[in-house]
Amino acid sequence: MAVKGLKDLHYAVITEEDKEKTIYGEVKPFGPAMALNLQPSINRGNLRADDAVLFSDSAKGPITVAVNTAYLEKEVEADVLGKTIHPNGGISDNVEDDAPYIAIGGKALTARGGYEYFWIYRVKLAPAEESKETLQETPSYQTPNLTGEAIPRLHDGEEKFKAWDQDSTIADKSIFDKWFDEVIDKDWVATP
Numbered sequence: 001m002a003v004k005g006l007k008d009l010h011y012a013v014i015t016e017e018d019k020e021k022t023i024y025g026e027v028k029p030f031g032p033a034m035a036l037n038l039q040p041s042i043n044r045g046n047l048r049a050d051d052a053v054l055f056s057d058s059a060k061g062p063i064t065v066a067v068n069t070a071y072l073e074k075e076v077e078a079d080v081l082g083k084t085i086h087p088n089g090g091i092s093d094n095v096e097d098d099a100p101y102i103a104i105g106g107k108a109l110t111a112r113g114g115y116e117y118f119w120i121y122r123v124k125l126a127p128a129e130e131s132k133e134t135l136q137e138t139p140s141y142q143t144p145n146l147t148g149e150a151i152p153r154l155h156d157g158e159e160k161f162k163a164w165d166q167d168s169t170i171a172d173k174s175i176f177d178k179w180f181d182e183v184i185d186k187d188w189v190a191t192p
């Protein structure tokens with residue numbers, strides 16, 4: 001689907017996961033969305049015999065993720081990168097920092113109208129690339145650009161989920177009202 005916008009990026013830290021379940025913490029705003037890029041990696045192999053390709057197969061690898069926001073609040077940076085906020089209010093990078101797995105959700109304005117809502121279920125991000133430049137005659141902004149990888153959930157192999165709010169086959173449209181209250185799953189049903 002052709003999209004022409006991105007907004008309302010959110011995240012939720014995975015608090016518990018195993019072969020039976022994935023449990024997410026509170027869904028929180030990520031920061032003003034600028035860009036989200038997902039680049040799947042597909043590994044292909046061919047079996048050649050009798051001077052021709054006899055069989056061809058492929059296997060999925062991790063999805064490369066890049067998230068660009070206008071800024072990151074220090075609480076978000078600490079949550080998604082495993083950093084520490086100190087009593088004096090500062091935040092530090094430490095060799096012991098360990099980014100947790102998180103889910104990333106948001107919505108993208110579509111060319112056909114309405115929004116495509118999405119959740120990427122299991123992402124591990126790395127510290128942001130940082131650039132700082134002196135002021136120029138024409139203003140230039142440097143913004144946080146986090147990169148990482150999305151991999152399948154342990155308990156069901158799911159990677160991401162999306163739904164278009166104009167899709168007439170979605171019977172319960174309340175799913176979109178709940179999208180940023182919880183990580184929406186493939187088997188989501190409204191609770192009475």
